[in-house]
Amino acid sequence: xxxxxQAQTEISVVEKEDVTLDCVYETRDTTYYLxxxxxxxxxxxxxxxxxxxxxxxxxxxGRYSWNFQKSTSSFNFTITASQVVDSAVYFxxxxxxxxxxxxxxxxxGTRLLVxx
Amino acid sequence: xxxxxxxxxHLIKEKRETATLKCYPIPRHDTVYWYQQGPGQDPQFLISFxxxxxxxxxSIPDRFSAxxxxxxxxxxNMSSLELGxxxxxxxxSSPSGGRSNTEAFFGQGTRLTVV
Numbered sequence: 001x002x003x004x005x006q007a008q009t010e011i012s013v014v015e016k017e018d019v020t021l022d023c024v025y026e027t028r029d030t031t032y033y034l035x036x037x038x039x040x041x042x043x044x045x046x047x048x049x050x051x052x053x054x055x056x057x058x059x060x061x062g063r064y065s066w067n068f069q070k071s072t073s074s075f076n077f078t079i080t081a082s083q084v085v086d087s088a089v090y091f092x093x094x095x096x097x098x099x100x101x102x103x104x105x106x107x108x109g110t111r112l113l114v115x116x
Numbered sequence: 117x118x119x120x121x122x123x124x125x126h127l128i129k130e131k132r133e134t135a136t137l138k139c140y141p142i143p144r145h146d147t148v149y150w151y152q153q154g155p156g157q158d159p160q161f162l163i164s165f166x167x168x169x170x171x172x173x174x175s176i177p178d179r180f181s182a183x184x185x186x187x188x189x190x191x192x193n194m195s196s197l198e199l200g201x202x203x204x205x206x207x208x209s210s211p212s213g214g215r216s217n218t219e220a221f222f223g224q225g226t227r228l229t230v231v
Contacts, residue, residue, distance in 0.1 A: 043224070
């Protein structure tokens with residue numbers, strides 16, 4: 001069975017600080033996807049990124065960056081120069097490729113509070 | 117661009133009542149997934165449908181049933197509601213049975229409150 005662990009329940013930072021959200025996954029499968037979703041106070045799930053198990057290249061999108069390391073089964077998410085609008089719950093998620101259906105297994109989420 | 121539409125957005129029901137949640141996938145998406153997110157919890161997969169057939173099943177109570185119709189919209193029927201059913205229910209859709217190289221697109225959710 002697959003498992004996603006987000007050990008950080010809540011993180012508080014001051015605006016403009018950098019913050020890294022940790023995600024560790026467990027699987028015996030070799031082909032899978034990893035995701036990050038943002039859930040703002042309004043409740044919707046906002047897709048941020050998807051990576052597949054074949055591609056360990058790090059990715060940067062504006063202030064967001066992701067570090068995927070298969071050796072440590074981690075897919076960490078860094079927000080640079082955080083802003084108040086980044087305050088949300090962030091979920092890391094996993095799905096298997098070979099099932100053919102993208103059923104997501106979520107971590108328990110990390111609540112990020114960015115204060116002015 | 118059209119997104120996944122869920123209705124209603126909010127629903128209040130009493131214990132032992134029945135609720136029906138609806139999900140309208142993105143056009144040309146043939147696969148629908150339902151998730152339940154309890155207060156302070158992560159979303160949990162309930163059930164999915166591909167081409168109107170159940171494709172996978174998660175931790176869905178026997179009191180719940182769902183189906184996908186010929187126009188690909190899906191309905192989640194919940195009977196004998198319990199207080200613990202209060203949650204945010206998400207629907208997601210994807211094309212090609214989920215086999216395409218894309219993520220599942222989530223709707224905005226239906227917040228069900230059982231009183």
